[in-house]
Amino acid sequence: MMDTLTAPSLDPATVRADFPILSRQVNGHPMVYLDSGNTSQKPQPVLDAVAEHYARHNANVSRSVHTVGTEATEAYEGARAKLARFIGAPGPDQVVFTKNSTEAINLVAYAFLAASVGGGDPRFRLGPGDQVVISEMEHHSNIVPWQLLCERTGATLRWFGITDDGRLDLSDLDTLVDERTKLVSYVHMSNILGTINPTEPVLARAREVGALVLLDCSQSVPHAPMDVTALGADFIAFTGHKMCGPTGIGALWGRGEVLAAMPPFLGGGSMIETVTMEKTTYAAPPTRFEAGTPPIAQAVGLGAAVDYLSGVDMRAVRAHEQQLTGYALDALQTVPDLRIFGPATTEARGGIISFALAGIHPHDVGQVLDGQGIEVRVGHHCARPVCARFGVASTTRASFYLYNTTAEVDALVRGLEQVRKVFG
């Protein structure tokens, strides 16, 4: 993604001071939070922005001429503009606020369903013989919507496999993505293997056959600079709570022309142009896809989060995590009987490391680590097919963010020794 040598740097100690939760104790130990791939912690400026919004400017948006309503609307739309800049979108109208990544992906899936049932833009029409291509490396949120869509339209779901070293297997790209493919939807960075996937060859092939491309950027947007214009996909989905923002908010970015071609998803207040009992006409994007009262305070909080991240500098975030990941990969290899799933080096790899300790179940690993204040995630990480691919039911996963330190990696390694003692 970029050269760590020229990257700006960050001081984790300074960063940590901004996150109130990081000073808490867990089971009598200072908390070592290594679960940011699941959800990130929130810095004080985000908490302040949310509290300040409710305490000073709370009103509904886009509906009122009054002062408080205008303030709320400007705050909400201001957050959209910030987010658009953060991901390099040409304009704020290409950013649709959703409740999370999952809704963002489903929004696109339901556009396909609606166009298929109701007769919309041909790019979104699916029927028997048509194909949707995903990968074996997906989070459930980028599997289930397409399974449901294919069941409901008669289209076929196909997928890229995973290589033994945890990379996307693109060897059958040209046969998998063919003229019958309407959409390719896959993960930009794996939430279980840490793999950062290539985009150019897939995008090139998709263009060739006229398929749309969605990238699930839930794990990439929070951790590295993003420029959707340079990227060249049709959609990206991401989620606020993994990028220092509040829960309850996510986003779909879509190319303007593609969003404009999509039928509405949720029907209701605000997404309309005019309503009669007989017939409704719809607003232009992004409003068309934001029915009802949106997550207003959450958008404001997410705006503060991207301000915070930009202040730190996303290049520094990426460089810091890359260093930490390298450090952790080395350190974990000193633990006996430990197997890492996914790429063994930091190349095209983010700060997520899944592993197994031979003979000890991840639940037990996680529990004993928690006893030492170390918070890791255990389970299938909502990516069960990846576990199946590597022949396990679940893994233990440490994931890093801008506030993590090498000392915390050391604590993890020490913690794993303890695990081996208990279950030895």
Place this chain on the structure above:
Amino acid sequence: MMDTLTAPSLDPATVRADFPILSRQVNGHPMVYLDSGNTSQKPQPVLDAVAEHYARHNANVSRSVHTVGTEATEAYEGARAKLARFIGAPGPDQVVFTKNSTEAINLVAYAFLAASVGGGDPRFRLGPGDQVVISEMEHHSNIVPWQLLCERTGATLRWFGITDDGRLDLSDLDTLVDERTKLVSYVHMSNILGTINPTEPVLARAREVGALVLLDCSQSVPHAPMDVTALGADFIAFTGHKMCGPTGIGALWGRGEVLAAMPPFLGGGSMIETVTMEKTTYAAPPTRFEAGTPPIAQAVGLGAAVDYLSGVDMRAVRAHEQQLTGYALDALQTVPDLRIFGPATTEARGGIISFALAGIHPHDVGQVLDGQGIEVRVGHHCARPVCARFGVASTTRASFYLYNTTAEVDALVRGLEQVRKVFG
């Protein structure tokens, strides 16, 4: 709904002290917030609960064995249990968290679409000849989902009319709701007329013909005691931000057996039982309908909101608003050329009053009131068919909540005199 004489009471001065925003100024005047029908203000305990959650217990839910994750999960599920108690649900599993009322209604609409396209429970299967019945009094969020559903399935949308005095016209109940009717979905309390609609006759007729019933309780749950068990509907939808809770959260309550019969809506993390690339099986409700990371901190905030409201006592809230509405109906009738839309008395009527000042556009009314710090909503209030029914494009609307006072009603009346001066 109940007898105001025996009701407990509340002291608005005490209540107001709990809402930080109520001490702000607007355009040099103390703010008079009369737009709670649009969104309510939030008391300090709700702000504190949200901030405390992020600062101490933030983690993802249902996915972690670690301490912080367990705390977050207990907080989230605890909020569900509180909400269930607040509406008299037999158990927490009947409460599905959504992002707002609009999503709650769409969730049901998409259950119908999925069952119709994919072949689900016959109660949810719609095709040509089948009917969905709504009313002319609906918020767009209870119109557009059904228009979309009917367009996509070939079913027919029909609706109850409105009488001249702003009541639901149930005179054609028996012909409108017939054997072809699969669903009746209508508003419990109108967000523009203030009308509280009867439920018994509609429920009785729906039972007779085997139709399901959804009540849009977005305006009733926040303002009066609710007991879904006594009510007898199949679904109710409501929204957190109108009941002292955060934005970004709402809920669908559904009868257990009915929810269990519904196919999934959004696909993704958490709503699954087991996932393979070929096939997914789904969790039981409510999890089945909560894909992806839910609005965790918002649920916690909503839990604090219902604690707050219960502390005040919902009977007191209802009684207070009923008194205030009576006072306001009288006071507004002293303003020359003012026409009230909706019931003229407090009988079966909530604290929402829409009106027109002859010859002066609501935008101008609202703007001049705002100049005096009085925040009312102007426009069609996302209920354009109601405006059309009464021959106007928009109205001015004052709506009350537990923190409003008769002095604020007086300010409104004085403000309207000023409006008449400017545009006289």
Place this chain on the structure above:
Amino acid sequence: MQLDGLYQEIILDHWKHPRGRGLREPYGAESHQVNPTCGDEVTLRVALAGQTVADISYEGLGCSISQASASVLHELLTGRPLPEAIAVHAAFAELMGGRGQVEPDEKRLGDAVAFAGVALYPARIKCALLAWAAFRDAVARAGTVEAGGT
């Protein structure tokens, strides 16, 4: 009351006494615009005589700002050469979008300068622009019609 910047005398005057109101024949193209948040609407017709705006006629429902704005639009642009009228539209749109930071071009905008204050009320900008958006749309359609399009 701090609304003097918004409700200028000249705006209230156009609101009370709209100029050129009503839909007239003949016309080159018509546009209908709606403000989705309040339901206000305007129908506006443009009659071109060669490269000159021969008439702007309109009908609509709306607040004082949107009504006065249509009236001012009529008065200001009727009889003008089309390129000039389009330039005035551009200047007005710029003023409305300028959040009070744009110095109004009095010579070009005439009475429309009175709307400068609206730029400070984001919720009302759409009101002021409604008729102007209809004008721009109608002109575009008239062009298409003349060029033999639909």
Place this chain on the structure above:
Amino acid sequence: MQLDGLYQEIILDHWKHPRGRGLREPYGAESHQVNPTCGDEVTLRVALAGQTVADISYEGLGCSISQASASVLHELLTGRPLPEAIAVHAAFAELMGGRGQVEPDEKRLGDAVAFAGVALYPARIKCALLAWAAFRDAVARAGTVEAGGT
């Protein structure tokens, strides 16, 4: 480490030396249970001889708690009269749901008392209950099978 309440010696012992593991014939009914959050699974068979639990055999993937719990279940309920076994199940489920507030019935629960600490770890309760849920389900199915159902 404050996990002594959770990882009792007796649990670790059952985990290391599972009793009665493996799927055996004949059996009356089988149940397969999955923990959706971690993917852990158990397949459990119940063989009834009249009103007696003749055998409980099982196979599964899971953590020490879920494995030990299946082993304890086997040891505790095999050979018991069915009503008694069902009562033990009920007592165990109550203990697990009791958030540490339920006094375990040692006489009824035997080695299963070692799981009392699990009730304080909400995320692990499902682990402890997995095999027990399978047992309850298999017994219900066996009943249906015997009654001539599907």
